[in-house]
Amino acid sequence: MPRVRRTIQDLTAPDMQGRGYVRNGDLKAADYIRSRFRQLNLQPLTPNYTQAFLLDVNTFPGQLKLKLRSKTGHFAFPLFGGYHHLRPGVDFIASPNSGSGRVGGFCSAAVVTQLDTTVFSDLAAQQRFLQKPLHRNGIAISARYTRQISTLPIALRQHLESAAFMLTIVPKLTASLAPTQSQQPRLDVLESAWTKATTATHGKESPSVALRVDAELKQNYQAQNLVAYIPGQIRPDSFLVVTAHYDHLGTMGKHAYFPGANDNASGTAMLLELAAFYARAENKPAYSVVFIAFGAEEAGLIGSSFFVNHPLVPLDRIRFLVNLDLLGTGSEGVTVVNGRELPGQFQLLQRLNEARQAVPSLAARGRAANSDHFPFSERGVPAFFLYTRGGIAAYHDVQDRAETLPLTAFASVFVLISDFLNALGAHPISK
Ligand SMILES: [Zn+2]
Known part of the structure:
Protein backbone atom coordinates (compact mmCIF):
# COMPACT_ATOMS: atom_id res chain seq x y z
CA MET A 1 0.00 0.00 0.00
CA ASN A 58 -11.08 23.83 -24.85
CA THR A 59 -8.72 24.94 -22.06
CA PHE A 60 -8.40 27.74 -19.47
CA PRO A 61 -4.70 28.50 -19.15
CA GLY A 62 -4.82 32.21 -18.26
CA GLN A 63 -6.94 34.41 -16.04
CA LEU A 64 -10.19 33.20 -14.55
CA LYS A 65 -11.94 35.77 -12.39
CA LEU A 66 -15.42 36.51 -11.20
CA LYS A 67 -16.27 39.31 -8.82
CA LEU A 68 -19.38 41.05 -7.65
CA ARG A 69 -19.24 44.78 -7.29
CA SER A 70 -20.45 46.10 -4.00
CA LYS A 71 -23.13 48.79 -3.89
CA THR A 72 -21.71 52.26 -3.35
CA GLY A 73 -21.34 53.04 0.31
CA HIS A 74 -21.57 49.42 1.36
CA PHE A 75 -18.81 48.69 3.86
CA ALA A 76 -20.19 45.72 5.75
CA PHE A 77 -18.51 43.08 3.61
CA PRO A 78 -14.75 42.46 3.38
CA LEU A 79 -13.88 44.34 0.23
CA PHE A 80 -11.03 44.07 -2.21
CA GLY A 81 -11.13 47.36 -4.06
CA GLY A 82 -14.93 47.41 -3.91
CA TYR A 83 -15.40 43.87 -5.12
CA HIS A 84 -16.36 40.56 -3.59
CA HIS A 85 -14.20 37.93 -5.27
CA LEU A 86 -15.40 34.42 -5.92
CA ARG A 87 -12.74 31.71 -5.87
CA PRO A 88 -12.06 29.69 -9.05
CA GLY A 89 -12.46 25.97 -8.45
CA VAL A 90 -14.21 26.51 -5.12
CA ASP A 91 -17.01 29.01 -5.83
CA PHE A 92 -17.11 28.82 -9.60
CA ILE A 93 -15.55 27.14 -12.65
CA ALA A 94 -15.55 27.79 -16.37
CA SER A 95 -18.28 25.98 -18.29
CA PRO A 96 -16.65 23.44 -20.61
CA ASN A 97 -17.20 25.38 -23.84
CA SER A 98 -16.73 28.87 -22.40
CA GLY A 99 -15.24 31.47 -24.71
CA SER A 100 -12.83 34.20 -23.66
CA GLY A 101 -14.02 37.55 -22.50
CA ARG A 102 -13.63 40.46 -20.19
CA VAL A 103 -16.63 42.20 -18.73
CA GLY A 104 -16.67 45.13 -16.33
CA GLY A 105 -13.73 46.83 -14.74
CA PHE A 106 -12.89 49.63 -12.36
CA CYS A 107 -15.42 52.13 -13.58
CA SER A 108 -18.01 49.88 -15.15
CA ALA A 109 -19.61 46.60 -14.24
CA ALA A 110 -22.19 44.64 -16.16
CA VAL A 111 -25.51 43.86 -14.62
CA VAL A 112 -26.54 40.24 -14.56
CA THR A 113 -30.21 39.40 -14.79
CA GLN A 114 -31.86 36.16 -13.86
CA LEU A 115 -33.46 34.53 -16.90
CA ASP A 116 -37.23 34.89 -16.70
CA THR A 117 -38.16 31.22 -16.95
CA THR A 118 -41.64 31.99 -18.27
CA VAL A 119 -39.87 32.27 -21.67
CA PHE A 120 -40.04 28.50 -21.77
CA SER A 121 -43.82 28.51 -21.86
CA ASP A 122 -45.14 32.00 -22.57
CA LEU A 123 -45.02 33.69 -26.00
CA ALA A 124 -45.51 37.17 -24.60
CA ALA A 125 -42.56 36.63 -22.27
CA GLN A 126 -40.51 35.50 -25.27
CA GLN A 127 -41.32 38.74 -27.10
CA ARG A 128 -40.40 40.86 -24.08
CA PHE A 129 -37.14 38.95 -23.75
CA LEU A 130 -36.23 39.44 -27.41
CA GLN A 131 -36.74 43.18 -27.15
CA LYS A 132 -34.27 43.58 -24.32
CA PRO A 133 -30.72 44.04 -25.66
CA LEU A 134 -28.28 41.78 -23.82
CA HIS A 135 -24.91 42.50 -25.39
CA ARG A 136 -23.73 44.61 -22.46
CA ASN A 137 -25.21 42.47 -19.75
CA GLY A 138 -25.18 38.91 -18.57
CA ILE A 139 -27.74 36.24 -17.94
CA ALA A 140 -27.87 33.96 -14.92
CA ILE A 141 -29.80 30.75 -15.23
CA SER A 142 -30.42 27.97 -12.76
CA ALA A 143 -28.99 24.60 -13.80
CA ARG A 144 -32.52 23.21 -13.54
CA TYR A 145 -33.41 25.07 -16.75
CA THR A 146 -30.27 24.69 -18.87
CA ARG A 147 -31.59 21.57 -20.60
CA GLN A 148 -34.71 23.43 -21.69
CA ILE A 149 -32.65 26.04 -23.52
CA SER A 150 -32.24 23.66 -26.46
CA THR A 151 -36.04 23.49 -26.78
CA LEU A 152 -36.33 27.28 -27.31
CA PRO A 153 -36.90 28.74 -30.79
CA ILE A 154 -33.65 29.56 -32.56
CA ALA A 155 -34.17 33.33 -32.31
CA LEU A 156 -34.30 33.10 -28.53
CA ARG A 157 -31.25 30.91 -28.35
CA GLN A 158 -29.36 33.36 -30.54
CA HIS A 159 -30.51 36.19 -28.32
CA LEU A 160 -29.19 34.34 -25.25
CA GLU A 161 -25.89 33.87 -27.04
CA SER A 162 -25.71 37.60 -27.68
CA ALA A 163 -25.48 38.22 -23.93
CA ALA A 164 -22.14 39.51 -22.69
CA PHE A 165 -21.79 36.39 -20.58
CA MET A 166 -23.73 33.50 -19.11
CA LEU A 167 -23.73 32.22 -15.53
CA THR A 168 -25.21 28.84 -14.71
CA ILE A 169 -26.06 28.55 -11.02
CA VAL A 170 -25.37 24.95 -9.99
CA PRO A 171 -25.93 22.95 -6.78
CA LYS A 172 -22.47 21.32 -7.17
CA LEU A 173 -19.47 22.27 -9.31
CA THR A 174 -18.76 19.42 -11.73
CA ALA A 175 -16.20 20.16 -14.43
CA SER A 176 -15.93 18.52 -17.82
CA LEU A 177 -14.21 19.10 -21.17
CA ALA A 178 -15.55 20.28 -24.52
CA PRO A 179 -14.08 20.12 -28.04
CA THR A 180 -15.56 23.47 -29.04
CA GLN A 181 -15.71 27.04 -27.78
CA SER A 182 -18.68 29.37 -27.59
CA GLN A 183 -18.57 33.09 -28.40
CA GLN A 184 -19.36 34.24 -24.87
CA PRO A 185 -17.69 33.59 -21.52
CA ARG A 186 -19.67 31.05 -19.52
CA LEU A 187 -19.23 30.19 -15.87
CA ASP A 188 -20.81 27.66 -13.54
CA VAL A 189 -21.33 29.27 -10.14
CA LEU A 190 -21.98 27.32 -6.96
CA GLU A 191 -25.48 28.15 -5.73
CA SER A 192 -24.46 28.67 -2.09
CA ALA A 193 -21.55 30.95 -3.05
CA TRP A 194 -23.75 32.93 -5.42
CA THR A 195 -26.51 33.41 -2.85
CA LYS A 196 -24.00 34.48 -0.23
CA ALA A 197 -22.19 36.89 -2.53
CA THR A 198 -25.31 38.48 -3.97
CA THR A 199 -26.98 38.92 -0.59
CA ALA A 200 -23.81 40.46 0.80
CA THR A 201 -23.33 42.91 -2.05
CA HIS A 202 -26.72 43.61 -3.55
CA GLY A 203 -29.57 42.35 -1.43
CA LYS A 204 -32.54 42.05 -3.74
CA GLU A 205 -31.17 44.12 -6.63
CA SER A 206 -29.64 42.68 -9.80
CA PRO A 207 -25.97 42.18 -8.99
CA SER A 208 -23.30 43.90 -11.02
CA VAL A 209 -20.47 41.65 -12.08
CA ALA A 210 -16.96 41.88 -13.44
CA LEU A 211 -15.34 38.83 -14.92
CA ARG A 212 -12.47 37.65 -17.02
CA VAL A 213 -12.01 34.33 -18.79
CA ASP A 214 -8.97 33.43 -20.90
CA ALA A 215 -10.00 30.38 -22.86
CA GLU A 216 -7.88 28.65 -25.47
CA LEU A 217 -9.30 26.11 -27.87
ZN1 LIG B 1 -13.85 11.41 -15.05
Whole structure:
Protein backbone atom coordinates (compact mmCIF):
# COMPACT_ATOMS: atom_id res chain seq x y z
CA MET A 1 0.00 0.00 0.00
CA PRO A 2 2.75 2.57 0.52
CA ARG A 3 3.60 2.23 -3.17
CA VAL A 4 -0.06 2.69 -4.15
CA ARG A 5 -0.28 5.84 -2.03
CA ARG A 6 2.92 7.14 -3.59
CA THR A 7 1.66 6.48 -7.14
CA ILE A 8 -1.55 8.37 -6.40
CA GLN A 9 0.37 11.21 -4.77
CA ASP A 10 2.72 11.45 -7.76
CA LEU A 11 -0.11 11.54 -10.29
CA THR A 12 -2.08 14.15 -8.33
CA ALA A 13 0.88 16.42 -7.51
CA PRO A 14 0.51 20.09 -8.53
CA ASP A 15 3.24 19.76 -11.20
CA MET A 16 1.05 17.23 -13.03
CA GLN A 17 -1.37 20.14 -13.60
CA GLY A 18 -4.43 17.92 -13.24
CA ARG A 19 -3.17 15.69 -16.09
CA GLY A 20 -4.87 17.91 -18.64
CA TYR A 21 -3.93 20.02 -21.65
CA VAL A 22 -2.42 23.08 -19.99
CA ARG A 23 1.29 23.39 -19.07
CA ASN A 24 1.94 19.86 -20.42
CA GLY A 25 0.05 18.12 -17.62
CA ASP A 26 -0.97 15.13 -19.72
CA LEU A 27 2.56 14.78 -21.14
CA LYS A 28 4.07 14.72 -17.66
CA ALA A 29 1.63 12.04 -16.58
CA ALA A 30 2.39 10.03 -19.73
CA ASP A 31 6.14 10.28 -19.03
CA TYR A 32 5.55 9.06 -15.51
CA ILE A 33 3.66 5.96 -16.67
CA ARG A 34 6.22 5.29 -19.38
CA SER A 35 9.00 5.26 -16.80
CA ARG A 36 7.01 2.91 -14.55
CA PHE A 37 6.43 0.53 -17.51
CA ARG A 38 10.16 0.65 -18.21
CA GLN A 39 11.09 -0.08 -14.59
CA LEU A 40 8.90 -3.19 -14.76
CA ASN A 41 10.56 -4.28 -17.99
CA LEU A 42 7.23 -4.54 -19.79
CA GLN A 43 7.32 -5.19 -23.53
CA PRO A 44 6.31 -2.36 -25.86
CA LEU A 45 4.04 -2.80 -28.90
CA THR A 46 5.19 0.54 -30.33
CA PRO A 47 8.30 2.70 -29.73
CA ASN A 48 8.26 4.12 -26.19
CA TYR A 49 4.97 2.36 -25.46
CA THR A 50 3.31 5.27 -27.24
CA GLN A 51 0.21 5.42 -29.42
CA ALA A 52 -0.32 9.06 -30.36
CA PHE A 53 -3.59 10.64 -31.47
CA LEU A 54 -5.04 14.12 -31.90
CA LEU A 55 -7.93 15.89 -30.23
CA ASP A 56 -9.60 19.28 -29.96
CA VAL A 57 -10.11 20.53 -26.44
CA ASN A 58 -11.08 23.83 -24.85
CA THR A 59 -8.72 24.94 -22.06
CA PHE A 60 -8.40 27.74 -19.47
CA PRO A 61 -4.70 28.50 -19.15
CA GLY A 62 -4.82 32.21 -18.26
CA GLN A 63 -6.94 34.41 -16.04
CA LEU A 64 -10.19 33.20 -14.55
CA LYS A 65 -11.94 35.77 -12.39
CA LEU A 66 -15.42 36.51 -11.20
CA LYS A 67 -16.27 39.31 -8.82
CA LEU A 68 -19.38 41.05 -7.65
CA ARG A 69 -19.24 44.78 -7.29
CA SER A 70 -20.45 46.10 -4.00
CA LYS A 71 -23.13 48.79 -3.89
CA THR A 72 -21.71 52.26 -3.35
CA GLY A 73 -21.34 53.04 0.31
CA HIS A 74 -21.57 49.42 1.36
CA PHE A 75 -18.81 48.69 3.86
CA ALA A 76 -20.19 45.72 5.75
CA PHE A 77 -18.51 43.08 3.61
CA PRO A 78 -14.75 42.46 3.38
CA LEU A 79 -13.88 44.34 0.23
CA PHE A 80 -11.03 44.07 -2.21
CA GLY A 81 -11.13 47.36 -4.06
CA GLY A 82 -14.93 47.41 -3.91
CA TYR A 83 -15.40 43.87 -5.12
CA HIS A 84 -16.36 40.56 -3.59
CA HIS A 85 -14.20 37.93 -5.27
CA LEU A 86 -15.40 34.42 -5.92
CA ARG A 87 -12.74 31.71 -5.87
CA PRO A 88 -12.06 29.69 -9.05
CA GLY A 89 -12.46 25.97 -8.45
CA VAL A 90 -14.21 26.51 -5.12
CA ASP A 91 -17.01 29.01 -5.83
CA PHE A 92 -17.11 28.82 -9.60
CA ILE A 93 -15.55 27.14 -12.65
CA ALA A 94 -15.55 27.79 -16.37
CA SER A 95 -18.28 25.98 -18.29
CA PRO A 96 -16.65 23.44 -20.61
CA ASN A 97 -17.20 25.38 -23.84
CA SER A 98 -16.73 28.87 -22.40
CA GLY A 99 -15.24 31.47 -24.71
CA SER A 100 -12.83 34.20 -23.66
CA GLY A 101 -14.02 37.55 -22.50
CA ARG A 102 -13.63 40.46 -20.19
CA VAL A 103 -16.63 42.20 -18.73
CA GLY A 104 -16.67 45.13 -16.33
CA GLY A 105 -13.73 46.83 -14.74
CA PHE A 106 -12.89 49.63 -12.36
CA CYS A 107 -15.42 52.13 -13.58
CA SER A 108 -18.01 49.88 -15.15
CA ALA A 109 -19.61 46.60 -14.24
CA ALA A 110 -22.19 44.64 -16.16
CA VAL A 111 -25.51 43.86 -14.62
CA VAL A 112 -26.54 40.24 -14.56
CA THR A 113 -30.21 39.40 -14.79
CA GLN A 114 -31.86 36.16 -13.86
CA LEU A 115 -33.46 34.53 -16.90
CA ASP A 116 -37.23 34.89 -16.70
CA THR A 117 -38.16 31.22 -16.95
CA THR A 118 -41.64 31.99 -18.27
CA VAL A 119 -39.87 32.27 -21.67
CA PHE A 120 -40.04 28.50 -21.77
CA SER A 121 -43.82 28.51 -21.86
CA ASP A 122 -45.14 32.00 -22.57
CA LEU A 123 -45.02 33.69 -26.00
CA ALA A 124 -45.51 37.17 -24.60
CA ALA A 125 -42.56 36.63 -22.27
CA GLN A 126 -40.51 35.50 -25.27
CA GLN A 127 -41.32 38.74 -27.10
CA ARG A 128 -40.40 40.86 -24.08
CA PHE A 129 -37.14 38.95 -23.75
CA LEU A 130 -36.23 39.44 -27.41
CA GLN A 131 -36.74 43.18 -27.15
CA LYS A 132 -34.27 43.58 -24.32
CA PRO A 133 -30.72 44.04 -25.66
CA LEU A 134 -28.28 41.78 -23.82
CA HIS A 135 -24.91 42.50 -25.39
CA ARG A 136 -23.73 44.61 -22.46
CA ASN A 137 -25.21 42.47 -19.75
CA GLY A 138 -25.18 38.91 -18.57
CA ILE A 139 -27.74 36.24 -17.94
CA ALA A 140 -27.87 33.96 -14.92
CA ILE A 141 -29.80 30.75 -15.23
CA SER A 142 -30.42 27.97 -12.76
CA ALA A 143 -28.99 24.60 -13.80
CA ARG A 144 -32.52 23.21 -13.54
CA TYR A 145 -33.41 25.07 -16.75
CA THR A 146 -30.27 24.69 -18.87
CA ARG A 147 -31.59 21.57 -20.60
CA GLN A 148 -34.71 23.43 -21.69
CA ILE A 149 -32.65 26.04 -23.52
CA SER A 150 -32.24 23.66 -26.46
CA THR A 151 -36.04 23.49 -26.78
CA LEU A 152 -36.33 27.28 -27.31
CA PRO A 153 -36.90 28.74 -30.79
CA ILE A 154 -33.65 29.56 -32.56
CA ALA A 155 -34.17 33.33 -32.31
CA LEU A 156 -34.30 33.10 -28.53
CA ARG A 157 -31.25 30.91 -28.35
CA GLN A 158 -29.36 33.36 -30.54
CA HIS A 159 -30.51 36.19 -28.32
CA LEU A 160 -29.19 34.34 -25.25
CA GLU A 161 -25.89 33.87 -27.04
CA SER A 162 -25.71 37.60 -27.68
CA ALA A 163 -25.48 38.22 -23.93
CA ALA A 164 -22.14 39.51 -22.69
CA PHE A 165 -21.79 36.39 -20.58
CA MET A 166 -23.73 33.50 -19.11
CA LEU A 167 -23.73 32.22 -15.53
CA THR A 168 -25.21 28.84 -14.71
CA ILE A 169 -26.06 28.55 -11.02
CA VAL A 170 -25.37 24.95 -9.99
CA PRO A 171 -25.93 22.95 -6.78
CA LYS A 172 -22.47 21.32 -7.17
CA LEU A 173 -19.47 22.27 -9.31
CA THR A 174 -18.76 19.42 -11.73
CA ALA A 175 -16.20 20.16 -14.43
CA SER A 176 -15.93 18.52 -17.82
CA LEU A 177 -14.21 19.10 -21.17
CA ALA A 178 -15.55 20.28 -24.52
CA PRO A 179 -14.08 20.12 -28.04
CA THR A 180 -15.56 23.47 -29.04
CA GLN A 181 -15.71 27.04 -27.78
CA SER A 182 -18.68 29.37 -27.59
CA GLN A 183 -18.57 33.09 -28.40
CA GLN A 184 -19.36 34.24 -24.87
CA PRO A 185 -17.69 33.59 -21.52
CA ARG A 186 -19.67 31.05 -19.52
CA LEU A 187 -19.23 30.19 -15.87
CA ASP A 188 -20.81 27.66 -13.54
CA VAL A 189 -21.33 29.27 -10.14
CA LEU A 190 -21.98 27.32 -6.96
CA GLU A 191 -25.48 28.15 -5.73
CA SER A 192 -24.46 28.67 -2.09
CA ALA A 193 -21.55 30.95 -3.05
CA TRP A 194 -23.75 32.93 -5.42
CA THR A 195 -26.51 33.41 -2.85
CA LYS A 196 -24.00 34.48 -0.23
CA ALA A 197 -22.19 36.89 -2.53
CA THR A 198 -25.31 38.48 -3.97
CA THR A 199 -26.98 38.92 -0.59
CA ALA A 200 -23.81 40.46 0.80
CA THR A 201 -23.33 42.91 -2.05
CA HIS A 202 -26.72 43.61 -3.55
CA GLY A 203 -29.57 42.35 -1.43
CA LYS A 204 -32.54 42.05 -3.74
CA GLU A 205 -31.17 44.12 -6.63
CA SER A 206 -29.64 42.68 -9.80
CA PRO A 207 -25.97 42.18 -8.99
CA SER A 208 -23.30 43.90 -11.02
CA VAL A 209 -20.47 41.65 -12.08
CA ALA A 210 -16.96 41.88 -13.44
CA LEU A 211 -15.34 38.83 -14.92
CA ARG A 212 -12.47 37.65 -17.02
CA VAL A 213 -12.01 34.33 -18.79
CA ASP A 214 -8.97 33.43 -20.90
CA ALA A 215 -10.00 30.38 -22.86
CA GLU A 216 -7.88 28.65 -25.47
CA LEU A 217 -9.30 26.11 -27.87
CA LYS A 218 -6.47 23.70 -28.63
CA GLN A 219 -6.96 22.05 -32.00
CA ASN A 220 -5.14 18.91 -33.10
CA TYR A 221 -3.49 18.65 -29.71
CA GLN A 222 -1.35 15.50 -29.62
CA ALA A 223 -2.14 13.18 -26.72
CA GLN A 224 -1.30 9.51 -26.26
CA ASN A 225 -2.18 6.08 -25.03
CA LEU A 226 0.55 4.03 -23.34
CA VAL A 227 0.50 0.36 -24.16
CA ALA A 228 2.68 -2.43 -22.74
CA TYR A 229 2.38 -6.18 -22.42
CA ILE A 230 3.72 -9.29 -20.78
CA PRO A 231 4.00 -12.14 -23.31
CA GLY A 232 1.97 -15.26 -22.52
CA GLN A 233 3.97 -18.39 -21.68
CA ILE A 234 1.54 -20.80 -23.35
CA ARG A 235 -0.79 -18.83 -25.65
CA PRO A 236 0.97 -15.55 -26.45
CA ASP A 237 -1.54 -14.74 -29.22
CA SER A 238 -4.50 -14.66 -26.80
CA PHE A 239 -4.84 -11.49 -24.80
CA LEU A 240 -6.23 -10.37 -21.47
CA VAL A 241 -6.34 -6.59 -21.32
CA VAL A 242 -6.25 -4.26 -18.30
CA THR A 243 -7.09 -0.61 -18.97
CA ALA A 244 -7.31 2.64 -17.00
CA HIS A 245 -7.31 6.26 -18.11
CA TYR A 246 -4.52 8.43 -16.71
CA ASP A 247 -5.74 11.83 -17.98
CA HIS A 248 -7.98 14.19 -16.01
CA LEU A 249 -9.49 17.66 -16.28
CA GLY A 250 -6.37 19.80 -16.01
CA THR A 251 -6.39 23.32 -14.64
CA MET A 252 -8.65 26.35 -14.50
CA GLY A 253 -6.99 29.71 -14.35
CA LYS A 254 -3.55 30.18 -12.87
CA HIS A 255 -4.02 28.30 -9.60
CA ALA A 256 -6.97 25.90 -9.55
CA TYR A 257 -6.30 22.35 -10.72
CA PHE A 258 -8.23 19.11 -10.64
CA PRO A 259 -6.09 16.48 -8.88
CA GLY A 260 -8.24 13.52 -10.00
CA ALA A 261 -7.15 11.18 -7.20
CA ASN A 262 -10.15 8.87 -7.42
CA ASP A 263 -10.65 9.74 -11.11
CA ASN A 264 -8.41 8.14 -12.13
CA ALA A 265 -5.08 8.07 -10.31
CA SER A 266 -6.67 5.20 -8.35
CA GLY A 267 -7.35 3.05 -11.42
CA THR A 268 -3.94 3.90 -12.89
CA ALA A 269 -2.30 2.82 -9.64
CA MET A 270 -4.25 -0.46 -9.79
CA LEU A 271 -3.11 -1.04 -13.38
CA LEU A 272 0.52 -0.48 -12.35
CA GLU A 273 0.12 -2.87 -9.39
CA LEU A 274 -1.31 -5.58 -11.67
CA ALA A 275 1.53 -4.98 -14.14
CA ALA A 276 4.06 -5.36 -11.31
CA PHE A 277 2.36 -8.58 -10.22
CA TYR A 278 2.38 -10.25 -13.65
CA ALA A 279 5.90 -9.02 -14.37
CA ARG A 280 7.28 -11.20 -11.55
CA ALA A 281 8.87 -14.46 -12.74
CA GLU A 282 6.58 -16.65 -10.62
CA ASN A 283 3.42 -14.99 -12.00
CA LYS A 284 4.22 -15.04 -15.71
CA PRO A 285 0.83 -15.50 -17.40
CA ALA A 286 -0.33 -18.23 -19.79
CA TYR A 287 -2.05 -15.70 -22.06
CA SER A 288 -0.45 -12.39 -22.92
CA VAL A 289 -1.57 -9.60 -20.61
CA VAL A 290 -1.79 -6.12 -22.13
CA PHE A 291 -1.84 -2.92 -20.06
CA ILE A 292 -3.28 0.21 -21.64
CA ALA A 293 -3.18 3.59 -19.93
CA PHE A 294 -5.59 5.68 -21.98
CA GLY A 295 -5.32 9.40 -22.62
CA ALA A 296 -8.21 11.81 -23.19
CA GLU A 297 -10.94 9.76 -21.52
CA GLU A 298 -12.35 12.90 -19.92
CA ALA A 299 -12.48 14.57 -23.32
CA GLY A 300 -14.98 11.93 -24.49
CA LEU A 301 -13.30 8.48 -24.51
CA ILE A 302 -10.98 9.75 -27.25
CA GLY A 303 -7.96 7.53 -26.49
CA SER A 304 -9.94 4.29 -26.20
CA SER A 305 -12.00 5.10 -29.31
CA PHE A 306 -8.77 5.71 -31.20
CA PHE A 307 -7.39 2.38 -29.99
CA VAL A 308 -10.35 0.32 -31.21
CA ASN A 309 -10.01 2.01 -34.61
CA HIS A 310 -6.23 1.40 -34.63
CA PRO A 311 -5.86 -1.71 -32.48
CA LEU A 312 -2.32 -2.76 -31.51
CA VAL A 313 -3.57 -6.29 -30.81
CA PRO A 314 -6.37 -7.87 -32.87
CA LEU A 315 -9.63 -7.11 -31.10
CA ASP A 316 -10.96 -10.62 -31.74
CA ARG A 317 -7.97 -12.08 -29.87
CA ILE A 318 -8.91 -10.24 -26.68
CA ARG A 319 -10.32 -12.89 -24.36
CA PHE A 320 -11.41 -10.33 -21.81
CA LEU A 321 -10.87 -6.69 -20.89
CA VAL A 322 -11.05 -5.20 -17.39
CA ASN A 323 -11.32 -1.41 -17.23
CA LEU A 324 -10.43 0.34 -13.97
CA ASP A 325 -11.80 3.79 -13.20
CA LEU A 326 -12.72 5.28 -9.78
CA LEU A 327 -11.25 2.62 -7.47
CA GLY A 328 -10.37 4.83 -4.50
CA THR A 329 -13.34 4.10 -2.19
CA GLY A 330 -15.34 0.92 -1.57
CA SER A 331 -17.19 1.05 1.77
CA GLU A 332 -20.36 0.22 -0.17
CA GLY A 333 -18.75 -2.33 -2.46
CA VAL A 334 -17.98 -2.53 -6.16
CA THR A 335 -20.11 -2.07 -9.27
CA VAL A 336 -19.45 -4.08 -12.41
CA VAL A 337 -20.63 -2.42 -15.62
CA ASN A 338 -21.62 -5.11 -18.17
CA GLY A 339 -22.12 -7.58 -15.30
CA ARG A 340 -25.66 -8.10 -16.58
CA GLU A 341 -24.51 -8.45 -20.18
CA LEU A 342 -21.98 -11.18 -19.34
CA PRO A 343 -23.64 -13.29 -16.62
CA GLY A 344 -21.16 -16.19 -16.91
CA GLN A 345 -18.13 -14.03 -16.22
CA PHE A 346 -20.02 -12.13 -13.56
CA GLN A 347 -20.84 -15.38 -11.74
CA LEU A 348 -17.17 -16.30 -11.87
CA LEU A 349 -16.30 -12.93 -10.33
CA GLN A 350 -18.92 -13.46 -7.62
CA ARG A 351 -17.63 -16.94 -6.79
CA LEU A 352 -14.08 -15.62 -6.49
CA ASN A 353 -15.30 -12.75 -4.35
CA GLU A 354 -17.11 -15.10 -1.98
CA ALA A 355 -14.15 -17.47 -1.76
CA ARG A 356 -11.86 -14.58 -0.85
CA GLN A 357 -14.38 -12.55 1.16
CA ALA A 358 -12.94 -9.68 -0.83
CA VAL A 359 -15.52 -6.87 -1.09
CA PRO A 360 -18.82 -6.52 0.81
CA SER A 361 -21.00 -6.27 -2.28
CA LEU A 362 -20.60 -6.80 -6.01
CA ALA A 363 -23.38 -5.17 -8.03
CA ALA A 364 -23.96 -5.98 -11.69
CA ARG A 365 -25.03 -3.22 -14.06
CA GLY A 366 -26.00 -3.19 -17.72
CA ARG A 367 -24.08 -1.45 -20.45
CA ALA A 368 -22.98 2.14 -19.93
CA ALA A 369 -20.94 4.55 -22.04
CA ASN A 370 -19.27 5.93 -18.94
CA SER A 371 -15.63 4.86 -19.35
CA ASP A 372 -13.04 3.32 -21.69
CA HIS A 373 -14.48 -0.21 -21.77
CA PHE A 374 -17.35 1.14 -23.89
CA PRO A 375 -15.71 1.44 -27.33
CA PHE A 376 -14.45 -2.14 -26.85
CA SER A 377 -17.86 -3.48 -25.76
CA GLU A 378 -19.38 -1.86 -28.82
CA ARG A 379 -16.93 -3.83 -30.99
CA GLY A 380 -17.89 -7.11 -29.31
CA VAL A 381 -14.89 -7.38 -26.97
CA PRO A 382 -16.08 -8.92 -23.67
CA ALA A 383 -15.33 -6.29 -21.04
CA PHE A 384 -16.11 -5.30 -17.46
CA PHE A 385 -15.70 -1.85 -15.98
CA LEU A 386 -15.17 -1.96 -12.21
CA TYR A 387 -15.64 1.03 -9.89
CA THR A 388 -15.94 1.31 -6.12
CA ARG A 389 -18.88 2.85 -4.27
CA GLY A 390 -19.23 4.76 -0.97
CA GLY A 391 -16.84 7.07 0.84
CA ILE A 392 -16.05 10.46 -0.61
CA ALA A 393 -18.49 12.47 -2.74
CA ALA A 394 -15.78 14.39 -4.62
CA TYR A 395 -16.14 13.99 -8.38
CA HIS A 396 -14.76 16.15 -11.19
CA ASP A 397 -13.99 18.87 -8.67
CA VAL A 398 -10.95 20.28 -6.88
CA GLN A 399 -11.75 18.18 -3.80
CA ASP A 400 -10.85 14.86 -5.49
CA ARG A 401 -7.53 14.82 -3.61
CA ALA A 402 -5.06 12.10 -2.65
CA GLU A 403 -5.08 13.00 1.08
CA THR A 404 -8.78 12.28 1.49
CA LEU A 405 -8.99 9.19 -0.70
CA PRO A 406 -9.88 6.28 1.62
CA LEU A 407 -8.73 3.37 -0.64
CA THR A 408 -11.09 1.20 1.44
CA ALA A 409 -11.41 -1.68 -1.03
CA PHE A 410 -8.20 -1.20 -2.99
CA ALA A 411 -6.32 -4.24 -1.67
CA SER A 412 -9.37 -6.53 -1.96
CA VAL A 413 -10.15 -5.34 -5.48
CA PHE A 414 -6.55 -6.11 -6.45
CA VAL A 415 -6.96 -9.68 -5.14
CA LEU A 416 -10.30 -10.04 -6.89
CA ILE A 417 -9.07 -8.82 -10.28
CA SER A 418 -5.89 -10.89 -10.22
CA ASP A 419 -7.91 -14.00 -9.24
CA PHE A 420 -10.33 -13.22 -12.06
CA LEU A 421 -7.59 -12.74 -14.66
CA ASN A 422 -5.84 -15.89 -13.43
CA ALA A 423 -9.07 -17.87 -13.82
CA LEU A 424 -9.50 -16.50 -17.36
CA GLY A 425 -6.06 -17.60 -18.43
CA ALA A 426 -3.50 -15.33 -16.90
CA HIS A 427 -2.18 -18.05 -14.62
CA PRO A 428 -0.06 -20.85 -16.12
CA ILE A 429 -1.54 -23.50 -13.79
CA SER A 430 -5.11 -22.87 -14.97
CA LYS A 431 -4.34 -23.92 -18.56
ZN1 LIG B 1 -13.85 11.41 -15.05
